Amino acid sequence: MSKKVRVRFAPSPTGPLHIGGVRTALFNYLFAKKHGGDFVLRIEDTDQNRYVEGAEDYIVESLNWCGISFDEGPNKNEKFGPYRQSERKDLYKQYADELIASGNAYYAFDTAEQLDAERKGHEEKGKTFIYNWHNRERGRLVNSLVLTEAETKAKIEAGEDFVIRFKSPQDETLHLTDIIRGNMKIDTNVLDDKVLFKSDGMPTYHLANIVDDHLMEITHVIRGEEWLPSLALHQLLYNAFGWEAPEFAHLPLILKPTGKGKLSKRDGDKMGFPVFPLEYTAPDGTVSRGYKEDGYFPEAVVNFLAFLGWNPGTEQEIFSLEQLVADFDLARVNKAGARFDPDKTKWFNHHYMQQQLDLDLAEQFKAIRPELSNIDVNYIALVVGLIKERATFVNDFWDLSHFFFTAPTAYDEKASKKALKEGTADVMTKVIELVNTTDDFTVENLQTNIKGWITDNEIGFGKVMMPLRLALVGALQGPDVFDIMYMIGKTETVSRIEALIKQV
Numbered sequence: 001m002s003k004k005v006r007v008r009f010a011p012s013p014t015g016p017l018h019i020g021g022v023r024t025a026l027f028n029y030l031f032a033k034k035h036g037g038d039f040v041l042r043i044e045d046t047d048q049n050r051y052v053e054g055a056e057d058y059i060v061e062s063l064n065w066c067g068i069s070f071d072e073g074p075n076k077n078e079k080f081g082p083y084r085q086s087e088r089k090d091l092y093k094q095y096a097d098e099l100i101a102s103g104n105a106y107y108a109f110d111t112a113e114q115l116d117a118e119r120k121g122h123e124e125k126g127k128t129f130i131y132n133w134h135n136r137e138r139g140r141l142v143n144s145l146v147l148t149e150a151e152t153k154a155k156i157e158a159g160e161d162f163v164i165r166f167k168s169p170q171d172e173t174l175h176l177t178d179i180i181r182g183n184m185k186i187d188t189n190v191l192d193d194k195v196l197f198k199s200d201g202m203p204t205y206h207l208a209n210i211v212d213d214h215l216m217e218i219t220h221v222i223r224g225e226e227w228l229p230s231l232a233l234h235q236l237l238y239n240a241f242g243w244e245a246p247e248f249a250h251l252p253l254i255l256k257p258t259g260k261g262k263l264s265k266r267d268g269d270k271m272g273f274p275v276f277p278l279e280y281t282a283p284d285g286t287v288s289r290g291y292k293e294d295g296y297f298p299e300a301v302v303n304f305l306a307f308l309g310w311n312p313g314t315e316q317e318i319f320s321l322e323q324l325v326a327d328f329d330l331a332r333v334n335k336a337g338a339r340f341d342p343d344k345t346k347w348f349n350h351h352y353m354q355q356q357l358d359l360d361l362a363e364q365f366k367a368i369r370p371e372l373s374n375i376d377v378n379y380i381a382l383v384v385g386l387i388k389e390r391a392t393f394v395n396d397f398w399d400l401s402h403f404f405f406t407a408p409t410a411y412d413e414k415a416s417k418k419a420l421k422e423g424t425a426d427v428m429t430k431v432i433e434l435v436n437t438t439d440d441f442t443v444e445n446l447q448t449n450i451k452g453w454i455t456d457n458e459i460g461f462g463k464v465m466m467p468l469r470l471a472l473v474g475a476l477q478g479p480d481v482f483d484i485m486y487m488i489g490k491t492e493t494v495s496r497i498e499a500l501i502k503q504v
């Protein structure tokens with residue numbers, strides 16, 4: 001690659017960024033960083049009808065949270081700026097004019113009603129209406145290919161609404177190349193003459209996208225598969241302008257967990273997982289959950305997104321962002337759809353949880369539980385160290401650890417049946433004695449004293465350990481009993497056992 005690699009992520013601010021959009025941004029970022037190139041964020045907001053307030057901020061915040069930082073974009077290093085297409089509005093008309101002058105585009109004056117009537121008429125005959133070579137010069141459609149130059153000019157000057165359409169070539173075979181999909185051939189006769197520009201002064205996506213990719217010196221276009229049908233037109237536009245086209249890579253679809261059909265927000269709602277990186281409140285007030293607020297670590301989200309369509313070709317599954325940059329290769333991206341696996345996401349989160357410092361996790365834990373507000377964070381960190389292996393989210397911590405902070409207020413019914421037998425009170429009274437006489441209150445000493453007593457008297461471990469655990473935890477769960485005793489201390493241990501004795 002001789003030219004400096006420049007890629008862009010070009011979302012339209014029409015709502016919250018879907019997790020698939022984050023995957024597209026990630027793959028662009030990885031490719032750019034791998035090749036020492038630039039990653040550009042461009043906001044494609046030419047469709048004012050679909051514009052949603054706040055969507056751009058949401059996009060930027062999502063990328064920031066994931067650690068996918070862009071080199072250029074709105075308010076950042078604007079050397080090819082502006083990066084919002086609405087702010088580049090005045091730039092596109094000249095390119096539309098250029099295509100008209102070169103015979104690659106034409107004015108069309110057909111009203112929405114006329115086009116609707118055409119569509120309906122075709123539908124009634126079981127056909128689909130497409131505006132292209134086979135009807136554009138027949139006379140039914142009103143455009144500058146059939147009108148004289150003077151008639152066209154008069155219409156424009158009279159302020160009639162018009163669009164500028166691309167004149168797709170007839171009877172040509174177009175050869176397209178995609179890094180992921182290889183070579184493709186397209187018969188240009190199947191293409192319709194897409195609108196490039198509207199008389200409201202706004203370009204459509206197609207024109208603005210090609211012009212900007214050219215002006216921003218984009219070398220590789222990496223985007224979702226849903227844009228593959230636009231590739232032919234985009235290639236034709238590059239040809240018409242006489243510009244060198246970038247290389248293209250269309251990423252595979254992200255499929256539902258069942259593997260059938262595209263992943264949608266509804267799948268997430270139904271199966272209980274987010275499809276957005278951050279929580280999103282729509283203008284109508286509806287709230288959609290986000291990975292961040294659900295307790296996922298950004299490292300986990302990035303790692304699982306990387307595997308949606310890409311794999312390293314080895315058994316390795318754990319990749320930091322830096323490792324991904326080093327190993328990423330578009331040649332290893334599949335064209336087959338990538339099945340979304342919410343359980344795998346949790347698996348990654350569990351992994352990244354174990355990597356975090358107990359003290360950091362303790363801070364996060366403390367922040368979400370009012371019960372912990374007066375507790376020393378170093379104590380919380382010790383607790384976290386004992387239970388995090390069993391947790392996927394910081395949100396799981398309380399259920400796994402409340403007994404380190406508060407005495408049980410009730411005993412699990414099933415557990416009580418299992419643990420409380422005749423003689424339990426006597427056994428527990430003896431345990432209190434052993435606890436009280438363990439002067440140096442360490443895990444080892446407690447273990448030696450209590451286990452030693454059990455073996456010496458051939459009592460049977462369950463008879464002691466089950467009620468003891470029930471007394472401390474309120475259920476037959478939790479980490480090692482001796483760890484719990486040590487953590488809560490002698491006095492609290494004794495008082496919990498006494499409380500149990502009162503119950504039996």
Ligand code: GLU
Nearest residue numbers: 010011012044209223227
């Ligand atoms: N604005 C388009 C989108 O919303 C960009 C497609 C492309 O990358 O060319 O996804």
